Amino acid sequence: MAAALTTGLEHVLPLGSRLNARGALEVGGCDVTELARELGTPAYVYSEDDIRARARAYREAFAARTERFEIVYASKAAPITAVYRLMADEGLSCDVASGGELHLALAGGFSPDRLYLHGNNKTEAELGFAVQRGVGTIVVDSFDEVDRLQRLAPGQRVMLRVTPGIKPETHEKIATGQEDSKFGFGLDDVPRAIEACTDAGLELCGLHAHIGSQIYELSVFERLAEVLWGMGDYPLLNLGGGLGIAYTAEDHPPSVNDYADALLTRVPEGVTVLCEPGRSLVGNAGVTIYTVGTVKRIPGVRTYVAVDGGMSDNLRPMLYAARYEAEIADRFGGGDLCTVAGMHCESGDILIRDTELDDPRPGDVLVVPATGAYGHAMANNYNAIPRPPVILCREGEARVVVRRETYDDLTLRDA
Numbered sequence: 001m002a003a004a005l006t007t008g009l010e011h012v013l014p015l016g017s018r019l020n021a022r023g024a025l026e027v028g029g030c031d032v033t034e035l036a037r038e039l040g041t042p043a044y045v046y047s048e049d050d051i052r053a054r055a056r057a058y059r060e061a062f063a064a065r066t067e068r069f070e071i072v073y074a075s076k077a078a079p080i081t082a083v084y085r086l087m088a089d090e091g092l093s094c095d096v097a098s099g100g101e102l103h104l105a106l107a108g109g110f111s112p113d114r115l116y117l118h119g120n121n122k123t124e125a126e127l128g129f130a131v132q133r134g135v136g137t138i139v140v141d142s143f144d145e146v147d148r149l150q151r152l153a154p155g156q157r158v159m160l161r162v163t164p165g166i167k168p169e170t171h172e173k174i175a176t177g178q179e180d181s182k183f184g185f186g187l188d189d190v191p192r193a194i195e196a197c198t199d200a201g202l203e204l205c206g207l208h209a210h211i212g213s214q215i216y217e218l219s220v221f222e223r224l225a226e227v228l229w230g231m232g233d234y235p236l237l238n239l240g241g242g243l244g245i246a247y248t249a250e251d252h253p254p255s256v257n258d259y260a261d262a263l264l265t266r267v268p269e270g271v272t273v274l275c276e277p278g279r280s281l282v283g284n285a286g287v288t289i290y291t292v293g294t295v296k297r298i299p300g301v302r303t304y305v306a307v308d309g310g311m312s313d314n315l316r317p318m319l320y321a322a323r324y325e326a327e328i329a330d331r332f333g334g335g336d337l338c339t340v341a342g343m344h345c346e347s348g349d350i351l352i353r354d355t356e357l358d359d360p361r362p363g364d365v366l367v368v369p370a371t372g373a374y375g376h377a378m379a380n381n382y383n384a385i386p387r388p389p390v391i392l393c394r395e396g397e398a399r400v401v402v403r404r405e406t407y408d409d410l411t412l413r414d415a
């Protein structure tokens with residue numbers, strides 16, 4: 001008989017996760033210790049139903065409040081062809097932040113007219129690629145880009161990225177709405193930018209702003225809607241993404257319904273609001289599974305539990321001091337204070353400074369929840385470690401949608 005989860009991590013793990021009769025975690029009906037045995041570790045394991053449910057929850061939350069909205073998947077959170085396909089299937093539009101993401105979105109079946117191309121320095125090649133493939137909307141970020149588009153994409157439908165002068169409470173590396181930002185047009189420049197777009201023959205359809213990421217405070221979104229609406233009478237306002245998620249048991253982010261309220265209350269009827277979530281669509285849908293390799297107990301100091309991954313599959317602890325929790329996949333709820341270390345050659349390669357595990361031993365499968373966003377997306381090959389596969393699970397069936405990298409992949413680009 002499967003047991004409900006009672007470790008306080010219910011809201012951090014993918015929807016429908018449970019402990020099976022053996023006490024092992026199941027994601028999308030798949031026992032993660034069996035996945036580890038069959039497909040190896042480390043691996044990113046997602047619940048497909050969780051992704052679909054969150055996409056639907058966004059659409060339903062907005063549909064309950066307005067007829068005029070569009071949910072745009074910010075695909076930098078999980079640029080995985082199969083995930084693009086799920087989002088397209090759920091009726092979302094898509095934000096791509098580079099030519100590479102554009103390539104993946106098209107491979108995932110997105111219709112080009114549902115795509116929004118972002119970036120503070122899109123190259124001529126990227127703009128040319130976007131135009132050639134018929135990307136619906138390009139979000140213009142600078143005066144230089146207006147010039148470039150005049151040459152490369154006459155008549156292109158565009159939105160203008162505005163830096164609204166709002167600094168949300170979040171890690172400074174992921175705050176983007178403040179005046180001192182590399183992104184977009186400052187409020188003083190907006191009138192001139194609008195004029196430049198018109199003079200360049202571009203079809204300006206609305207304004208865009210994204211103030212930052214992993215935000216819990218809803219008042220900043222209300223303010224954002226007010227500021228953008230105050231800039232002029234535009235039929236479309238894209239208010240970006242940024243809703244925070246739970247990484248640990250103590251984290252309790254606002255609901256999508258409350259977020260939708262914050263975005264919509266200050267916008268008059270008749271305006272179409274675009275919302276561009278990334279993290280909150282996929283972050284909690286995925287976990288990373290590792291195998292414990294060594295346990296080093298330093299009496300009175302610390303217990304290091306080292307796993308077969310680290311900063312190459314999850315950069316967030318090192319970049320943003322992001323906090324995670326872990327469990328032994330088939331012994332949830334342990335009480336030994338441990339530090340989960342990666343396998344890379346630097347001391348800073350620590351995935352979790354403090355987490356409680358149940359008597360960790362070499363060979364145990366360790367699960368780190370809430371790695372579905374910006375994990376695979378920021379994976380790298382430091383120490384020439386091959387990148388993990390992506391596995392989508394649904395009703396007990398596991399599908400490898402991105403295979404594990406091999407040593408041969410590491411020499412594939414040698415010229």
Ligand code: LLP
Nearest residue numbers: 074210213214241242243276277278279374
């Ligand atoms: N729209 C734009 C224009 C963005 O730049 C972003 C994220 C989003 C939407 C989606 O934001 P979200 O809903 O995921 O918060 N690597 C960092 C996050 C960087 C976010 C960059 N832009 C991290 O791991 O926390």
